Amino acid sequence: MSQxxxxxxxxxxxxxxxxxxxxxEMTLAEKxxxxxxxxxxxxxxxxxQADAIRAGxxxxxxxxxxxxxxxxxxxLAVEESRVGIPLLVGRDVIHGFQTVMPIPFGxxxxxxxxxVRAGARVAAREAARSGVNWTFAPMIDVARDPRWGxxxxxxxxxxxxxxxxxxxMVEGLQGDDMASxxxxxxxxKHFAGYGAAESGxxxxxxxxPENEMRNVYLRPFKAAVDGGVSTLMTSFSDIDGVPATAxxxxxxxxxxxxxxxxxxxxxDWDSIRQLCVHGLTENDEAAAFEAATAGVDMEMxxxxxxxxxxGLVEQGRVNPALIDAAAGNILRIKxxxxxxxxxxxxxxxxxPPGNADALSTAREAAVESAVLLKNEHxxxxxxxxxxxxxxLIGPLADAPRDQLGTWVFxxxxxxxxxxxxxxxxQLPGSVATEYVRALPTSRSRDVAGFDEAVAAARSxxxxxxxxxxxAILSGEAHSRADIDLPGAQVExxxxxxxxxxxxxxxxxxxxxxxxxxxxxxxxxxxxxxxPGTMGGPAIADLLFGVASPSGKLxxxxxxxxxxxxxxxxxxxxxxxxxxxxxxxxxxxxxxADQLSTGMTAYHLDAGYEPxxxxxxxxxxxxxxxxxxxxxxxxxxIGETLTIxxxxxxxxxxxxxxxxxxxxxxxxxxVTRPVRELKGFKRVELEPGERRRxxxxxxxxxxxxxxRDNRLAAEPGEFHAYIGGSSATExxxxxxxxx
Ligand code: BGC
Numbered sequence: 072m073s074q075x076x077x078x079x080x081x082x083x084x085x086x087x088x089x090x091x092x093x094x095x096e097m098t099l100a101e102k103x104x105x106x107x108x109x110x111x112x113x114x115x116x117x118x119x120q121a122d123a124i125r126a127g128x129x130x131x132x133x134x135x136x137x138x139x140x141x142x143x144x145x146x147l148a149v150e151e152s153r154v155g156i157p158l159l160v161g162r163d164v165i166h167g168f169q170t171v172m173p174i175p176f177g178x179x180x181x182x183x184x185x186x187v188r189a190g191a192r193v194a195a196r197e198a199a200r201s202g203v204n205w206t207f208a209p210m211i212d213v214a215r216d217p218r219w220g221x222x223x224x225x226x227x228x229x230x231x232x233x234x235x236x237x238x239x240m241v242e243g244l245q246g247d248d249m250a251s252x253x254x255x256x257x258x259x260k261h262f263a264g265y266g267a268a269e270s271g272x273x274x275x276x277x278x279x280p281e282n283e284m285r286n287v288y289l290r291p292f293k294a295a296v297d298g299g300v301s302t303l304m305t306s307f308s309d310i311d312g313v314p315a316t317a318x319x320x321x322x323x324x325x326x327x328x329x330x331x332x333x334x335x336x337x338x339d340w341d342s343i344r345q346l347c348v349h350g351l352t353e354n355d356e357a358a359a360f361e362a363a364t365a366g367v368d369m370e371m372x373x374x375x376x377x378x379x380x381x382g383l384v385e386q387g388r389v390n391p392a393l394i395d396a397a398a399g400n401i402l403r404i405k406x407x408x409x410x411x412x413x414x415x416x417x418x419x420x421x422x423p424p425g426n427a428d429a430l431s432t433a434r435e436a437a438v439e440s441a442v443l444l445k446n447e448h449x450x451x452x453x454x455x456x457x458x459x460x461x462x463l464i465g466p467l468a469d470a471p472r473d474q475l476g477t478w479v480f481x482x483x484x485x486x487x488x489x490x491x492x493x494x495x496x497q498l499p500g501s502v503a504t505e506y507v508r509a510l511p512t513s514r515s516r517d518v519a520g521f522d523e524a525v526a527a528a529r530s531x532x533x534x535x536x537x538x539x540x541x542a543i544l545s546g547e548a549h550s551r552a553d554i555d556l557p558g559a560q561v562e563x564x565x566x567x568x569x570x571x572x573x574x575x576x577x578x579x580x581x582x583x584x585x586x587x588x589x590x591x592x593x594x595x596x597x598x599x600x601x602p603g604t605m606g607g608p609a610i611a612d613l614l615f616g617v618a619s620p621s622g623k624l625x626x627x628x629x630x631x632x633x634x635x636x637x638x639x640x641x642x643x644x645x646x647x648x649x650x651x652x653x654x655x656x657x658x659x660x661x662x663a664d665q666l667s668t669g670m671t672a673y674h675l676d677a678g679y680e681p682x683x684x685x686x687x688x689x690x691x692x693x694x695x696x697x698x699x700x701x702x703x704x705x706x707x708i709g710e711t712l713t714i715x716x717x718x719x720x721x722x723x724x725x726x727x728x729x730x731x732x733x734x735x736x737x738x739x740x741v742t743r744p745v746r747e748l749k750g751f752k753r754v755e756l757e758p759g760e761r762r763r764x765x766x767x768x769x770x771x772x773x774x775x776x777x778r779d780n781r782l783a784a785e786p787g788e789f790h791a792y793i794g795g796s797s798a799t800e801x802x803x804x805x806x807x808x809x
Pocket of ligand 1: 163207260339340547
């Protein structure tokens, strides 16, 4: 009988039985051995590493992707160690393996479960071919600070969107059957609150009250656990004084006791020994004690467990049952992956990397991951038949490595098709193109190429500027305090604008940027997270109207850095700003000695709104929402109701739109956000078509952690909004009754 046709409960019992009988055969040292992960890499196994595996002192390796070496490592573990337990083989497969999908922040712009799932499936297949059976993805940290370099790896600012897309990524990686040779184990990271690093400085301290932790940062993790994610990784951060890697509240009380997670928890890279650096523990032995008792099952690249756990058990300080539980969590995942049955990898049994299916998924993902921020005078799409010449300008027009973005250990830049190459091959021969890089890199201040760029713009019918951030400006330990377009790019835009030609900006980035200083200088902006291998063809499809943009922002774009954090799902405050209470510095006589403001929560120099709100994204079609309605205007706890609106495609082209449902809970035992995303749907409409978009919402969807930090829906009044962004005003109201 195949595993998939079996009842999951009986499989769990069977796996648990196998775990128990294996543990019964193992020595304490072998159990602790399972709790260590070592870095291999470089296609070379040192003698001391081979000896450690043979001696049963290693449960997992990371960073080796040469399949022959991986098979050799497995042979050492399976055939040459006493208990013969196969290894977990970990690798950061964050947004693709050889075929690179858009960065997760870009994929989040698609608001499309299916494309995120499909991209992860391609990544799993390609990685599995190298013998990798475990990836450290998805990163589902809610990220509300665009200065943080790792926002690139996130699904943005909203817990619901991150929950939905995180779960889709887990499904793609793990598949329906994790024991399939095409599946790998996923890892939800970084548990928890890593995205709240002070001032967006990677690794910096976080202070997150329990209520906010539960209502915001933990929600995507709960969704991932409910969705069957196999593993979790702790965060590097200090949370309210107790670093995540020693945080018993998170790792035991919440994760194990409340959520019943039975998978494995791995530390982040050396984060156990870092407990000393944080100033939590005196030495590595104390760090091993804190992490193990808090509930970290495996140590990633560090030796605190290997050196001290056995002694701690012998001294009676660590209960042997705790070691059994940790080793058991690790073995459980190995059984679920089918590693005991199939420890070796036959690459020929899996499809080759970069095949047609992988590339078409990557192209579709990139098309759907582009947000049309503005499009004045219908500057886009460009009509190739009415153009004679086109200037292609900027440091990211032809940057095969940079379009892949951060975290692409195995991504192959030689597979990238750049926008320059794609546009040249997709345009008819009748259109002449002139390419000027203008800046050697995105962060360069060398303006020597600007005259040539301006000349190219002057002699062309239209200009496309390829701007943004090169890959190394985002990702781990790559935070920025200034999130304008880097280098001399703002000046480049101003200079090119002097040519007076229709000007389109294509921005490829690792984070939300502040675009106030360029937004009025260009006619249209197409905004993408680094789009991956097939970024070029996708961008060409969008520029020339083969496809219409359908992406939506997964994070607000601030006007200026001082507004951060700015996110749609904020609290109302006691003095909420409204358009008529906002007096801006620019509107006040500069010589006035009194500033009489509206006394509400805004900045004198920035107002209270972002430049572009969460959920925003235009289309080449024109979508109109009207007639919001409810099936009834009351429901009791335990019931559901349907909220719907008409969506009209008031244009002559077929296109897709992401319709969004937001709810506001008007009062509660703790104050509630002004809006919360509760549903979204991608809808494709024919020209002129009108369709009713329906969302079903149950009282469970309205539940939140209240003053007692328990999850419950509270009776009261609610507003519901449907529209094409978080700023929609199309509203109705309902009541929740006890
Ligand atoms: C990162 C993790 C990553 C790990 C292994 C750490 O520095 O924080 O996200 O999975 O390295 O590469």
